[in-house]
Amino acid sequence: MALLLLLTLPLLAQDTVLQRPEVRKALDYLRAHHEDHLASQIRIAEIPAPTFHEAERARYMEKEFRRVGLKDVEIDKQGNVLGWRPGKSSKALVVAAHLDISFAPGVNTKVRKEGSRWFAPGIGDDSRGLAALLAIVEALNDAAIETGKTLLFVANVGEEGLGDLNGVRYLFGQSPHKAKLDSFISIDGTSPARIVNGGTGVKRYRVTLRGPGGHSYGNFGRPSAVHAAALIVSKLAVLPVPAKPKTTYNVGKFTGGTTINAIAEEATLEVDLRSEDPGELDKLELKFLESVRLGVAEENALRKASGVAVKEEHKLVSHRPGGQTAADNALVRAAMWASKATGHTPSLGYSSTDSNLPISLGIPAVTLGGGGRGNNAHSLDEWFEPADAFKGPQMVLLTILAYGQSRIP
Numbered sequence: 001m002a003l004l005l006l007l008t009l010p011l012l013a014q015d016t017v018l019q020r021p022e023v024r025k026a027l028d029y030l031r032a033h034h035e036d037h038l039a040s041q042i043r044i045a046e047i048p049a050p051t052f053h054e055a056e057r058a059r060y061m062e063k064e065f066r067r068v069g070l071k072d073v074e075i076d077k078q079g080n081v082l083g084w085r086p087g088k089s090s091k092a093l094v095v096a097a098h099l100d101i102s103f104a105p106g107v108n109t110k111v112r113k114e115g116s117r118w119f120a121p122g123i124g125d126d127s128r129g130l131a132a133l134l135a136i137v138e139a140l141n142d143a144a145i146e147t148g149k150t151l152l153f154v155a156n157v158g159e160e161g162l163g164d165l166n167g168v169r170y171l172f173g174q175s176p177h178k179a180k181l182d183s184f185i186s187i188d189g190t191s192p193a194r195i196v197n198g199g200t201g202v203k204r205y206r207v208t209l210r211g212p213g214g215h216s217y218g219n220f221g222r223p224s225a226v227h228a229a230a231l232i233v234s235k236l237a238v239l240p241v242p243a244k245p246k247t248t249y250n251v252g253k254f255t256g257g258t259t260i261n262a263i264a265e266e267a268t269l270e271v272d273l274r275s276e277d278p279g280e281l282d283k284l285e286l287k288f289l290e291s292v293r294l295g296v297a298e299e300n301a302l303r304k305a306s307g308v309a310v311k312e313e314h315k316l317v318s319h320r321p322g323g324q325t326a327a328d329n330a331l332v333r334a335a336m337w338a339s340k341a342t343g344h345t346p347s348l349g350y351s352s353t354d355s356n357l358p359i360s361l362g363i364p365a366v367t368l369g370g371g372g373r374g375n376n377a378h379s380l381d382e383w384f385e386p387a388d389a390f391k392g393p394q395m396v397l398l399t400i401l402a403y404g405q406s407r408i409p
């Protein structure tokens with residue numbers, strides 16, 4: 001009997017979250033205002049916000065943070081929009097979504113509807129997350145819920161591409177509020193069944209090779225920047241990497257040379273290295289740098305008689321540190337429970353998101369879906385389907401409330 005009680009107690013503690021009338025009220029609010037929140041998502045998506053050009057969307061979110069009643073709303077030095085909802089404790093759980101879209105300035109962000117789908121670059125990634133932030137604040141206020149932790153809502157810059165997580169990097173690294181921030185939820189992606197508790201580490205390099213150039217026939221024997229680049233790639237392309245922890249490399253861009261009958265003076269490589277395990281990523285990085293060194297040395301050795309050489313320069317252009325919030329961490333367990341409570345079968349996984357940064361600092365962090373269905377993120381064909389999308393903000397809201405409980409199953 002005692003054992004039975006012990007086993008069921010944590011579950012009961014969670015279910016009492018669902019039984020609280022104010023929690024029911026907040027969940028009902030999200031369902032009832034589903035269409036309003038979709039309209040809000042579309043308004044946000046239509047304001048262009050390429051990485052490094054988020055200011056216009058930030059000003060809009062600043063107004064929206066004020067409209068929903070957040071306190072001390074500000075745009076910080078990095079361009080992140082911040083708004084507070086005080087709780088019983090001054091320790092803050094950050095709830096964030098990213099402002100930026102993975103497109104160049106000038107992209108057409110007009111939203112169009114075809115059948116049951118809404119199309120626009122960034123309609124799901126991460127306009128859905130930004131709309132979910134506002135929806136959650138409205139629901140908490142409507143139901144007059146006081147949370148255990150203070151909530152800091154953030155619409156952050158710099159998640160995509162070469163933004164290199166500079167929004168959350170500033171928030172946790174330099175912002176005057178950083179000492180108060182003890183946990184982090186990013187709303188990014190759509191499915192409330194997918195809980196990202198692992199941050200895939202990413203390092204990106206640009207390698208530039210420069211040589212003497214010359215006529216392809218007349219100066220044959222001189223080293224070529226393109227040949228050296230090819231030798232580097234041929235070494236990288238055969239490197240063995242573990243399948244688990246998943247570790248990958250890719251030469252995403254290879255440019256060089258000017259014309260068919262000239263020895264190439266210049267070549268560049270853009271290389272993306274990733275791993276679920278920070279140690280494996282470091283190992284891969286060393287092997288990659290060794291490939292660069294050996295490729296250049298090989299080309300120069302082949303053309304030694306010419307007395308001229310190719311030189312290389314490499315630069316780390318992006319670094320997203322990796323790591324994992326343990327599956328038994330209270331925040332992960334709260335998210336698992338909330339996903340089930342909203343009718344999903346949750347799974348844990350790895351991705352490269354804003355959560356990477358707090359995770360690398362040992363701060364519990366998860367990335368959760370904003371609801372609905374979507375695909376083709378980072379392409380002009382990105383679409384979003386809003387069926388049952390209210391379950392996204394419901395799931396995040398329940399995660400916040402369950403995380404505040406002393407007992408989580």
Ligand SMILES: [Zn+2]
Pocket residue numbers: 098125126159188189
């Ligand atoms: Zn995103």
